Amino acid sequence: MKNITTQEISEKVSLALYEACHNLNSCTLNLLKEAHSNEEDITPRTILDQLLENAQIARKEGIPMCQDTGIVTAFVKIGRDVHLEGDIHDAINEGVRDAYEKYYLRKSVADPITRLNTKNNTPAIIHIDIVEGDNLSITLAPKGAGSENMSRLAMLNPTDGIEGIKEFILKAVKEAGGRPCPPIFLGVGIGGNFEKSAEMAKEALMRLNPSSDPTIAKLEAELKDEINKTGIGPMGLGGKTTCLGVFINTFPCHIASLPVAVNIQCHANRHVEVVL
Numbered sequence: 592m593k594n595i596t597t598q599e600i601s602e603k604v605s606l607a608l609y610e611a612c613h614n615l616n617s618c619t620l621n622l623l624k625e626a627h628s629n630e631e632d633i634t635p636r637t638i639l640d641q642l643l644e645n646a647q648i649a650r651k652e653g654i655p656m657c658q659d660t661g662i663v664t665a666f667v668k669i670g671r672d673v674h675l676e677g678d679i680h681d682a683i684n685e686g687v688r689d690a691y692e693k694y695y696l697r698k699s700v701a702d703p704i705t706r707l708n709t710k711n712n713t714p715a716i717i718h719i720d721i722v723e724g725d726n727l728s729i730t731l732a733p734k735g736a737g738s739e740n741m742s743r744l745a746m747l748n749p750t751d752g753i754e755g756i757k758e759f760i761l762k763a764v765k766e767a768g769g770r771p772c773p774p775i776f777l778g779v780g781i782g783g784n785f786e787k788s789a790e791m792a793k794e795a796l797m798r799l800n801p802s803s804d805p806t807i808a809k810l811e812a813e814l815k816d817e818i819n820k821t822g823i824g825p826m827g828l829g830g831k832t833t834c835l836g837v838f839i840n841t842f843p844c845h846i847a848s849l850p851v852a853v854n855i856q857c858h859a860n861r862h863v864e865v866v867l
């Protein structure tokens with residue numbers, strides 16, 4: 592049995608949030624560089640250059656890569672052989688509070704009705720799973736509203752099938768246009784029920800590699816190609832690069848349902864995993 596204190600968790604969470612907001616992960620950076628070399632026109636090339644320069648300045652000078660430092664989602668996996676000394680929700684929220692105050696990250700969380708700001712970016716949205724082992728892993732994703740607001744969920748008819756799913760996803764991307772600051776990533780949840788599909792869509796964005804299921808990996812690649820044919824382009828100003836990756840998670844669903852959720856992520860693709 593491994594003992595983990597709330598203080599250890601809070602400290603790791605705070606540092607990880609600094610990392611996420613200032614250091615764009617190498618996978619996203621490489622995809623942006625690849626996109627830059629694929630573009631021929633001056634406008635998309637210039638925008639991709641600026642996004643790469645922005646990421647470099649953020650890392651070197653300790654300035655957040657975007658002013659919208661988001662609301663924090665945490666995907667927590669607690670090993671059965673972990674003993675937590677205290678409450679995991681309190682520990683994560685303390686780490687969020689510390690990071691947003693200490694590193695001067697924008698406080699972007701408010702009561703939904705009064706719109707009064709909570710002034711420390713808490714609470715985080717926390718999803719917890721129990722897994723085998725004696726590790727505690729927390730994947731933190733501070734996500735801005737520009738891309739989150741373009742997310743969509745539909746309860747399709749099962750007879751809509753794969754073509755209906757693709758049509759819904761492409762419609763969501765086209766309606767979003769330049770608003771989620773493309774190039775985008777797409778997290779998609781297919782199946783489960785209403786809330787399960789949305790959670791899967793968000794969690795799919797945490798991986799930056801194709802699905803291990805060959806059928807789903809093929810669908811991810813096809814959708815990415817289709818999205819890039821829309822010509823929306825970097826920042827919606829035209830070009831070959833609208834989407835850097837599509838990630839789909841699936842789960843069995845009711846025979847009379849076909850839930851599909853689309854969670855759009857902007858180029859400021861911030862997520863970091865901490866393991867204790």
Ligand code: SF4
Pocket residue numbers: 657658659660734735736737738770771772857858859
């Ligand atoms: S969509 Fe992303 S890059 Fe655009 S303002 Fe929001 S957080 Fe920043």
